[in-house]
Structure formats: C-alpha cells, structure tokens
Amino acid sequence: MMVQNELERGARQRPLLMLMDGHAMVYRAFYAIQYAMNLRSTGEEVKGVYGFTNTFLKSISDWNPSHCAIAFDVKGPTFRHEEFAAYKAQRPHAPPDLQAQFPFVKQILEAFEVPIYEMKGYEADDVIGTISAQAEQSGLDTIILTGDTDTLQLVSPQTRVLLSYSAQQQKVFDEEAVRERYKGLGPEHIPDIKGLEGDSSDNIPGIPGIGRGTAIKLLTQLETLDNIYERIDEVVSPRIRQLLIDHKEAAFEGRHLTTIVRNMPIKFDVEGGRFGAFSREKVTGALRDLEFVSMIRRIPGSSSAPPAQPVQGTLMDMSVTAEVEEETPREKIETMYQCIDTAQGLAALIEELYLAKRFAFDTETSGLDPTRADLVGLSFSTKAGNGFYVPLGHTEGLQVPLSEALKMVKPIFEDPSISKTAHKASFDMTVLKSYDIEVKGLGFDSMVGAQLLGYNAIGLKQLAFQLLEEEMTSITNLIGTGQKQITFDHVSIEAATPYAAADADMSGRLRDLLELKLSGTDMNKVLKEIEVPLVPVLVEMQSNGIIVDTNELNAMSGDIAAELTTVEEEVYKEAGQEFNIKSTQQLGTILFEKLLPPARLRELGLPAAKKTKTGYSTDASALETLKGASPLVEQVLRYRELSKLKSTYVDALPTLVNPKTGRVHTNYNQVGSSTGRFSSSDPNLQNIPVRTELGRQVRKAFKAESGWSLVAADYSQIELRILAHYSQDEALMGAFHRDEDIHAATASEVYDVPIDEVTLDMRRLAKVMNFGIIYGLSAHGMSQQTDLNIYESAKFIDSYFAKYPGIRFYVEEVKQQTRKDLFTKTLLGRQRFMPEINSPNVHVRQGAERVAINMPIQGTAADIIKIAMIRIYDQMRMDELQTRMLLQVHDELIFESPPDEINAIKKMILDLMPAALELSVPLKVDIKEGPNWGDLE
Template sequence: MPDLRNRAGEPTGAVYGMVNMLRRLRADYHTDDVRTNCIACVFDAPGKTFRDDIYPEYKANRASMPEDLAAQIPHIHEVTRALGWPIVMEPGIEADDVIGTLAHVALQQGFDEVIVSTGDKDMAQLVNDKVRLVDTMKNAVMTRDAVFEKFGVYPEQIIDYLTLVGDTVDNVPGVEKVGPKTAAKWLAEYKTLDGVVANADKIGGKVGENLQKALDWLPTGKSLVTIKTDCEFELRRHIEEQLKAHPENNEELKQLFQRFEFKTWFRALGGVGEEEVAAKPKVEGPPDGSSMSLFDAPTQAVDSIETVCVQNQEQLTALMVELKAAADSKTAVAFDTETDSLEPMNARIVGLSFAVKPGVGYYIPLTHQDLTAEPQLPIDEVLAFLKPWFEDADSPKIAQNAKYDLHVMANHDVWVQGLMEDTMLASYILEAHKPHGMDALALRWLNYNTIKFEDVAGKGASQVTFDQVSIDTATRYAAEDAEVTLRLAHVLKAELDKVPELAKLYHEVELPFGQVLFEVERNGVLIDAAKLDAQSAEIAEKLKRIEEQAFEMAGGSFNLNSPKQIGELLFEKLGLPVVKKTASGAPSTDEEVLSKLAEDYPLPAKLLEHRSLAKLKSTYTDKLPRMVNERTGRVHTNYAQAVAVTGRLASNDPNLQNIPVRTAEGRRVREAFIAAPGCVLVSADYSQIELRIMAHISGDEALINAFNEGLDIHSATASEIFGVGLNEVTSDHRRTAKVINFGLIYGMSAFGLAGNLGITREAAKLYIDRYFSRYPGVARFMDSVRAQAKEDGYVQTVFGRRLWLPEIKSPNGPRRAGAERAAINAPMQGTSADLIKMAMVQLSAWLKTEKLQTKMIMQVHDEVILEVPKGELELIQRRVPEIMTQVAQLRVPLEVGCGMGNNWEEAH
C-alpha cells in the first residue's frame, strides 16, 4: 500500500487499501442480494496454531510486521466493521483454515457458491466448481481451469504440488531443487504425491536423489501446506445468522474518513456535515460583517455564503464603492476570472467574481450565451470601469493561481497590479507535496466542500464551456470561488506566519517570481518554422532507414511501436535474455531494458534510436510550428510553478525543459529557437551549481577549498580519489570523478555507480569509500540529512524551503530507499531552484529600473535565456552574470556562464 499519512502523521495506506478492496468486493458480488448476503473478513488471531506444534520453524523466516502496519490493524478492524463486514478471528486457528472451513461448511449448508478473496497461492487448493478465488489487487478470478493455467496442476493436486515445491514465505521446505515445472511434470505423470513417492526410484539425476532424501519429510510438509476444512469453532454452525452482510454505517465511516483524511470518500458521504461545521468554522469573519483585513484575526463563524449577481450599472457602481473602500483601508480583495478556455494566452473573459469580505461573493456575468435572456453588462464598458482598480498597485488583491488570471486580464489589455496573495503559491510553500487546487485547499483548510466545475459544466464529451452555463448556476459557482479564495488567503497567511523562513520565501521569492513568470510567458520565443519542417522531413527519412535496418536484423517486418510485437521478437524469436517483467508478467521492453540489451545486441540499439527520433519528431519538430500564437507570432510555454516538490518549474505546451541536448538532432531543435530581428539570444546559466551547493551545505573543507581556488572540481576529485597530482589526472580519471561527483549527490549506490562506469561493484565501492575519506564533510551531511528527513518528514534548502518526502518512512523498501536518495539531492536541487528564482526576480527588477528592451524569454532549470537588442548586448553580458552571482552569498563563489548567438543552440 502507498505510504499515506494524515496531518497528524498517522499511517493510513493499509486502511485505504482495505476500504478499496472491501467496497469493490461488495459492488462486484452484489452482497446486498438475499441469495449472496453472507460475508466475512477473516483475521489471524494472536498466538500459536497447530502448525507451530508440528514444526517449530514454521514461518520462522518471516519478518516482524512493520510498525506502520501494526499501528493500522485496530483501525482496519474499525473500518471493516463500519463497512458492514462481520469480523472473524478464531484463537489457535490460522485465518486460512477458518476460511477453508467456512467455505466447506457453507457448501454443506446449501450455499450455491463461495467467493474467497485472496492473493495467497495456497488457497488454490480450495477451488472447485462452487468455490472461486478473487484477487482484487490483480483483478483476477481463479477458477478450476485458471488454477491449471497458472500452476500446471488442478486444484485437487495443489496440496501435493506445494508439498514438493515447498513454501519459502512460510519456511516450509520442499524437495531441494524441485521447482514449479518439475513438480507439475511429476504430478502430470504420477497424478498424486503418493504416486510420485511410489515411483521415486524411477526418477533419476540430482532431483531424484533429493526426492529420496525428502521422503521422510514429505508427510510433515503436506500437513503444513494443507488448509483444514474441518476446524471446530462455534461460528461454523451459525453462518447464515452470524455472517449476514450489514449496510455501511455512514456516520461511523464519515468520522473515520475524516480522521484518516480520505477526502473523496468523506465528501461522498455528505462532505461537511453539521458536526464538522461546528468543529471547524466554514466561514470566518468579523462580527459586524465589515471588511476583513488579512492581518485581522477571525472572530466568529458565518453559516453560509451569500452570492450576488451584478447585472446592472447601479449594482456595478455599488461594488466599485466596496472595492475602493477596501483599497482605502488597505484590505485585500479576492478576484477570479471565468473564461472560455484553459489556454492562458487565448482565454477570453466570460465573467468576473470578487469577494471583499467573508460570507459574500459577487459575480459579474459578461459573455454568457444564456437562453433565458438574463441581463448582462457590456464587457468593454465593465472592463473600462474596473481597469483603474485592477491596475492600481495600492489596491491589494488576492487570487488563486494568479498567473492565469493575469494572462486573462492582459488578453483584454488590463494589466493587474497590486497582487498581494496567491493562495496556490502559499499552499505550495507550506505543503509542496499536496494538491493545490482550490477545491482541495478548501476541504483541507476550511473543511468546506466547494461546487465543482464538473457540477456546473458537465463531464467528458458532454462538458460545455463556461459561457454556456446559465447565469444563475454560474453565479453560485464563481462567487463562491472568490469568497473561498479570500478565506483561504487568511488561513494560509496565518499558517505561513508561524514559520518566518517560509513566510519570507513566499513573499520575497515565490510571489514576485510568479509575476516574473507571467512576463516570461507573455514574452514568448520566436521559432523558425521552416527549419523545423526541414528537420521533420530529415528525421522521417532517417526513421525509414532505421526501420529497414531493424527489419533486416529481425529477419522480417514488425511494428516498431508495438511493445507486444517487440517483446515476441526479442525474447521468443531471437531468444534475448529477459531483463525484467511488467506488472502483468510479460517481458518488459521499456527504455531501461533496451539500453541494457543494447550493450550486447544491435537490434535493441536500433529500437532505442527509433524511439528517440520518433519522440523528437512528434513532440517538437512536428508540433512546435503548430503552437505559434496567431496574435503574437511566438510560442508561449506555460511554466507550472506549484508542481515539483523541489521548487523547480515544469514546462508544458510546449515542454522546453526536455529537449534532448545529447544528440545532434536534439541540439538542432534548439537552433530553431531564434532571436527577433536586431536582437541576439543570451544564455546565462549557473555552472556546477549543485556541487557548489553541496560544498556549502556540507561544509566539507576540501570541497570548499577546491571551489575557492578555482580548480576544476572533477579534476580535483580525481586527484583525491586516485591519489595523483592535478597535472597527472587523465581524461579517464576525470570522467570517473565526474560520474562520482554527480552520482553521489543523487544518492547513487555502489551498484548504480558500477553500472554507470562499467566496473565491478567492489571497484565502485572502493571509489566511493575513497571519495568519502577525502570529503568526510559530505559523508556527514548525507548521514545527517537522512536522519533529518526521517525525523521531520522533510529536508530544507539553504533558504528554508521544505522539501517533503512522504515515502521516507514507508514500509516498502524500494520506496523508502528512493525517498532516502531524494533526501540527499533535494537540498541541492531545491536551493538551485531558489537561486534561479531569486536571480530572475532581481533581473526583472533591474531591466525595469534601467528601462531596457531586453526580455527574459525562457528558463530551463539553472539557465535563463534573454532576447537582447544588439545595442544592449555589452551591458547584458556584463551585468547579468554579476546579478546572478551576487544574489546570495555561499561559502563558495557562484559562477555563471554567459553565451550569445542568433539561436538558442549558438547561445548555450
């Protein structure tokens, strides 16, 4: 189960999984039907069973139950009962035997069918014409034929099969070296275990010898793997009476779902009921109903939201009076836009909503296609009337995902000033690992269940644009958005103020950076569509040649885009080794597998080359020319500011951060990003920024000295690891050191390093040990940051950003290991993200102060790209690196590379 936790830190993943499975079973098998209305959830009772007496080593190898799971067992029992399931626990009898007995007795008592929900292979012995197994985790149903298909034996042979194979999970020995295929083969020939034993002297080879050795053990082994169907316990006599399915207890479930923060299920049971409202006020505001400054404390609860539809000039004027009064008192007003599109550069306003005080929301419908002929004010007149307020920097404003609203208003030549709060960004700073949509925030922070967009506009193919929503419905939805945003701003500000570091990061970095991103997106970038078209044609020709070469290697044609056909070709026809399997058990053909196979076989290398080029063509060379905005003639990406837990940006439509730069074709795509006439592109990026941050955070003297002395850090590391002078470092030494330097800050293990360098794991471990002996501060940092992550659930950047690691205490080993690796890198990556944001905020301010025509047009991780008039080039090349390197003082100097050219590739 996922490592889910509620706000109190309690693990909830197993509870979540149980609810999912039990509800699905009841839905799939109609347990409210009178003919199938007996159900039970069977748990092991504490204490020993008869198997422990037969074989003291039974289950001796099992690890103890993880603490997080043990803590959830009482809650699992609670939620199981609340879901209407009778619970069965019989002392001295394993759950398997209870299930086996109940299944057997139920059929004796006249039940038509028994469904056993389990993923345990031992249970296959219970299957017959009236007993089926269901695995809800894999969505699989096990019938008699399915048992044979999976194991190669029928249900009545499963006990004998398990006796021969043994059960490593339960520490039950089988016949040494006898696996599933051998056991199935013997039982196909001799039918039963007795038949195998009777013919043991006919079975030759090593397995025959092992069978002879195991003959005395086999009866004991058989008794251990046999599920008993005749256990004596009182309940077996009262199945129909004691195991009746009960309806779900909604009130109890609602309390449990609220405690565990299963919000979707909680809402489905009525969302915020009266009990929740009393416990946590829905709407907070002053007792006299006056406007609330963000700096005032709430004093009482308001029970409901009043929504006002502004449809005439008198109402609009009255609203404007409220907006001006709020501005005079420096009270922030929440606003929101309703539009006909989610594309920021193209969206047009359908209506505007405002909230001046808690409990009241206003909506101005402007371009609804309302068939009821409800009155609407002319959009141009309304925007002209409100433009001075929107563009007044002294009228403080609040928005949710403000960057989108800024674009929408700018599309109508209204340039919003005075943004004081963005609730999405406030949430992101507080809890980057959680959702930041308004609906989620309202439930999380206000315990308020909002009207959803799907509720007013429909879902899927039947969904309409907002201008087709009736004005009455739109008013309730839109006015609520603004009112909820106002309250969220107050609550989130109070939370931020509890942690001054986070409040500073929000107000001085994240919030102003949102404004900078708006400008960068608005500026856009020019592309050479003709060049991209030519590249597409060339790639198409190359793909055709690769396809022909692949067909020749394969000895026939196949679909290069079909994982199924590729799998059959590689692993069945050509007999290549299976590296790993998919969740369904089929051999995987993903990139990792093909890369591994490509080390020894030419065809996988061709398939990788084909995939890479095909993706480049479909994602960039074909698509980019179609993404040019008709109005501006430029491509405008959208930077998602509140997605990555490290603070980094995500770029989409188009994704400018994933253009491959290690291939010639990928670099040529960058050549199509060009400067405007009379301009050049300048690329400024931090050099080896994460290693410099590692030196600063770890405080390692050797690493700090290397940077302060201006040494090549990879050569300096090579000198330390290989024990040679700097002038004796070879290119191979430096390459190895570079992999180690970057690998270790990403938490790379000796196994990973060995794979990267093509050396043995022992050699890789030796390199790592030498590295840490030369840079002991780095080792200490890594140990301390892991400990901090496990203690706090997060690590921090140099500037106090909290980088949450929800899986750091996961009982799942690989997930926990992944979180531990992330804990090491996250402070570097997060600090790097903070630095580039701080730098861009300062660059934007400087460009405005100097009244320069230079524009920032792109950001890719540690790099910012500017479009620079040639007359400003000398100044930009001098000042931009200065601003970027002086944005913060670390223990080592920051360094910025600055290149220029007519296109991005030349400048980079």
C-alpha cells in the same frame, strides 16, 4: 434533509440505533471523491476514511442517536459464494489503496467507542439485518445508513433506511416510501422482485426478459414468487409464462441470494452500543493522526471535557496557533453571491473593493491557455461568504460591455496598495495581461500556499473540500464532457454566477486559513519573499513567448520521417520479419525469444530478460543494458528517439504558435515539484534534448526577433557549489575558490594525481560521482552508469568519501536529522515532509534517504534562480530596458535583447545572479549569446 416521521430528531419517543454499513460507506466515499487525499505525514491515501468520517459526523449530528453500531464485510467468500460461484464474480478486487483505509476507519470508530460487528462467511447486510431484528425486540428504533437497495427489505414500523445515492442525494425509506418505489409492493416483496429481475451489481441473473416492471405486475397479481409458480397458469402472457418455467431455478436462487439473513449467531449488546461515552481527547487524537483537524470542532458532546490546552502542533499542522483556530467552533458560513451586470453596479463594486483594501479574484475564460483564451467574466470577494460575478463575454444575457468594464477595473487591479489574492494567480494575471491589465499588489496565492504546507491535492475545489468542508460545483456540471462539452461563454449567466463567485470566495477563505498556518514559519518567508514576487515574472515570461521558425521545423520533420523509414527497414532486416516496432509485446518477443534467447544472454554475460504482466520489459533502461548485444537494440533506441522528438516537438510546435503573437507561449507551473523547481508545459520547453544533435537542431528553430539576440545565463555547477556550502568540505570548497575544473579536481583528489595528469576516463568517473552523490548514488547505481563492477564502484565511492570527508558527514547528518524531524529543508526554509524515511520497508526508506540528501541542494538551487529572476526583472523595469526574459530551463535563464542593450543585460546578469544568495563558495555564471537557442556562444 427533511424527514417527516416519528424518527425525526426531536420527535422520537423511543431510543434510536444508528446502524451503518461501514464497508459500503467507505467504498462509496473512495470512488465519489474525484481526487487524491494523502496524509502529509505518510503519503497514505485517506479519501475513503475522510468521506466515511464526514458522513459519520454528519449523521450523528442529523439523527442524534442513543445507540450506534457499524457492520463490515470480512475478507473471504460468504455462504452465497459457496452456493453460487458467480456471485459478485464480475466485481473487480478492491484496489490496495482502498483496502488499506479500513484499519484507519476502525481506529476512528474505536476512538468513538462505537462497536463493530462482522462475521466470516456473512456480509455486512446480514449483520445489519440481524442487529436490526434484535434492536426491534429490545425496543429500539433503527435508522440504517447504506447505499445498497437490498436493505430496503429490512424496513418495518421500527426500522427505516437512509439510502445514499450520492453525496448530495439521499432519501429516507419507511414502509410507505418503499411501497411508493415499488408501485404498491412492500419491503417483504423485495427478495421476490430481485429473484425475478436479477441484480447486475451482484451478478444475479434473474429471469432473462423480465425486468422490474414485469416483476412488479406479476407480484401485484399473485403476491409472492411461490404463488406465481403454484398458479403459473394464471400468468396471461405466454412468453412470460414460458420464461418463468424455463428459469424457475434461477428465480428461486436469486431470491435466496438476495434475502438478508436476520438470525446470524451474533448478539447485539444494547448497553455496549450506547453512543456518547467516549473520550473527546482520544477522538481528537485520532482525527489529528489522520490530519482531519477541521473535523475536531464537529465532535459531538462527550463524557469528558475538552482538553484545557491545545495539543502541541505537529509538523502536519504547522503551528499551535493554527490548531487553536481549527478547534474553535465556527458557524456554517452563509453565502451571498451576486451578479453585477451593469456599469453602475460595477462602479459600486469597485468602490467596495477599495474600501476593503484587499480582495480575492478569479477569471472565467473560454479556454485553458491564458495567452489565447477569451475573458468571459471576473469574480471578486472581499470577505468569507460574499462573492460578485461580472459577466463580460457570455453569448447571451445582460452584461457590462467588455471594453467599458476593463477600463473600469484596470485602475484597481494596477493599484499596488490594494492587496489581491488568487488561486494559481499566474493564470489569471496572464489572462488580464493580454487585455493590457498588469495586476499589481498580489498578496497571496492559495495554491502556492497550500503546496508550501505540503498538501498533495492543491486544486481549489480539492482544498475547499478538505480544509473548508465546502463541496464546490464541478466545472463539468456547467460545460459537460466529451463531444458535447461547451465553452464557458455558452454557460448561462444565471448558472455561471454562483460557480464563479464561489471561486473568488473560496480563494479568500483559503488565504485566511493558510496564512494562519504559515504564520511564524520559514515557509511564510519563502512565500512572501520568493513565491509571490515571482508570479509577475512568470506572467511576463508566459506573455512574452518565443519565436519558433516553423519552416525549419517542417523541413526537419520531413528529414526525420525519411530517417525513420530507413531505421524501420533496418529493424525489420535485423529481426528477419516485419512487426509493430511500437508494440512492446511484439518487440519483446522478437528480442528475447528470437534474437537474444536466455542461452544467448547467458553466453554474453547479460542478465535475464525481465517479464511483466504484459510481456517482456523493453523500456529504455532494459534496452540500455543490451547495447552491443544485437544491432536491433541500437536501432530501436534510435527509432524511439526520432519518433518522440518528431511527435513531441518537431510536429507539435508549429501547431502551438499563437496566431495573435506569432510566438510559442509555454505555461509555467509554479508548484511543479516539492523541491521548489517549477515545470513547463504546453509545450514543455525544459525537456528538449540538449546533448543530442537532433535536440540541438530543434533548439535552432527557437529564434530571437529580427536584429535581436538571445542571451543565455547559466549557473555553473550550482548544485555542487551548494553541496560545498552544506558540507563545508575543504577540498571541494578549495577547488571552487580556485575556479578549477571541478570534475578534474575531483579525479585528481580521488586518484591522487596532479590535476594536469587526470585522464578523460578519470574525469568521467569523477563527474558521475559528483553528480551522483547529490542523488544518493550507490555502488549498484554507479556500476550501471560506468564500466566499473559493483566491487570497483564501491571502492571508488569509499575513496571519494575518504578525500571528501565533509561530504560523507553531510550525507549522514542530513539522513539522521530527517529521521528525527520527518522533514528536510532548503537554506531558505522551504520544507519537504518525509515521514517515509522511517518506513520499515527498506526500499521506501532508501528512496526517502536519497530524496533527503538531494532536496536541500536542488531546492536551494531552485530558490536561488527564483531570487535572481525577481531581481533581474525588477532591475530591467527600473532601467526601462526593452530586453525580455523568455525562458527558464532549470539553472539557465534565456533573454531576448536588442543590440544596444546586450552589454547592459550581460552586466546586470553578472551583477545580480552571483549575488542572489551568499554561500561559502562563489556562484559562477556563464553567459552566451546568439541568433537562436541552438547556436549560443
């Protein structure tokens, strides 16, 4: 930013006060940063704090002020609200997440010893106006940082305004710049302009029909608002003259509301406002607390020397080594991004990649489905700041022919000795696999690395902004949005080159940083031994897809539609009228005002209806408690089940069949949850109901290739077996060693009866408890899932723990350890950060305790099946089997196998899956096979 005036750094003769509108800067940052930024230590949102602090440090560096002060609004009405009730009435209340960030901002400012000025009944603009006036009288120049154009009225020979339109667009206004903006009118005219034209942002109406152009013409002619009305006959246009006469009061009221107060009863302490007398150690601590570690190197010179030793690394920073690296000042990395559009240039690039021994890469495609999208270009980076883009499929421009380029890059991509890095590598590798390139030698995935370290925002652009302080170009800047959005192949090569090259460059830079943070931690082992080797397995599964019989689904769709009509008629009959069943408001009215009013609910001993802001609660949990109270409840639940299954799977799946392969290809999200489980999307094949007849019918449509079979391998009770290992409970381990029905064995222990005398009801309650204990089941929770009341549930839980003391010990120990460490982890070292376990809020704390109990168990189960997938994949390739791994559904793997390999794959499964991780109890695997997913036996 170039500022050509006497305020420019290094050209000043007078001290400079940097005066910031703190409220405006935090507010602007909160809405400008288009993704969440949460503290890993508490989960609190801090993007407003981050944006403000970033602006503050940059401004200190740019302006080198001798003095600094910050103004804030105070919650509550101002004198303007009291005088004009509609003032800013249209503005929504600041969301709680934004309000909660102001204390953090003030902590940063207190650490820098920057004085904060605010006063009830006034706005930050008034504080700024008053302080700038006093600063002028004290011989200080002033630069005001704000996003509010009203402050331009404060510009004078000693005061300038730095107006921020966006993160990239700022402008310094002196008197000349103000006059240029307002066609010759100066700062003193701004309240008059606002009085005439109004200000929609503050809900100031002004004079209807008079815009800025007319206001400027009137004031240019007659100089002031007072003169306009004193010489109203000189207004040439009869229409404008009448508008002025009709809305005179609004004009003067608007001017009054817009005029910034410059004589508030506050005094600016010139000596107290001197900037620089702060403790570097204190500021470093404040930035660490907010996890803004990369900003530490930007702390300006201070009165105290930097600490001789780095502060001990916290859980959030992962290691002392990482802290030292973060605090080492680094120069801004200059970028050099090149377009490679000839075969000769590509050959030279490939040679450079070989010499580098490792590189980061990225693909640009025509869409987001890696099995359908066309490859548009490839980008590469060998070191921070460099990037190369190879356009291959743009509609215009010089490019290397696609087939020739793929032939050239195939050897290096498939060379395992050359280490590759990508961000969400499974996407890029799946794209390349569809072009017969099998990427080997993947060394790092920056998305997975960030997720393991506990970052919440793990998109490439988010991480680059948060960790590298690099603001990358948004894809929408290139392809647009909405109906006018284009695909990447229609983006010009000139525009695509810096965008695509930056993707590879930032992936490589993140690798360097994240590798340092992971170094020496258990999670580095998780990354290297589980997550990175898993990527080729997921790529294979995504590419394989699974056959879906669309004819069966189409027939099923017709059957469901007919049943929906029948259920709909039954609902109307029971309700006594027709209504929109999908409308929760209409359903709530019918259910709780007509069929089950309060008196009827009390008569049935049922809880009162819950009300929300939009009406009665009619979600699944609310309706489940009303089963048996009215036939309409069961009918609505059935209607919802049918509708969801029809729209989500029966009608959607045929449209998702890939025309190239004739199969449905799901996408696996490797960072789907903090426990290590990965999710499935587009379509989600992990959530097809398995316990309902409709769900089983849908699964029957998933079939093996003609003549082949589907083989399913399922870990039996894996989470309970892991619980047995963690708890070392003798009774639980004994039942698994004896290969007993675990739920019957539990019932036998709790009810103290022989296992062959356990009834179905006993077993059912034991099953609820066995699965519930993993999720921190309470007496209230058990009463919701069974026929027991809370007292009976509590008694059952006590009996359970009395018979399984090891489990009770595990539950209490893991909660206590998590409170101490602020994280919990799996057997293999995958961590989940949980500072909320010490929250003063009882509900937050109890929720965290339940997660602390569950995460080590569910996370270890996820790690085990990933290890099994990697080993089976590797063995199948070594044995050169045709069998394909198709799906992973939680604890189950599904394969597609030719008849002559079924015995081999079964043996392989039984050899490798139980041996994935050694526990105190054996891992057991059940295998089924059949022609389709619904008929596996």
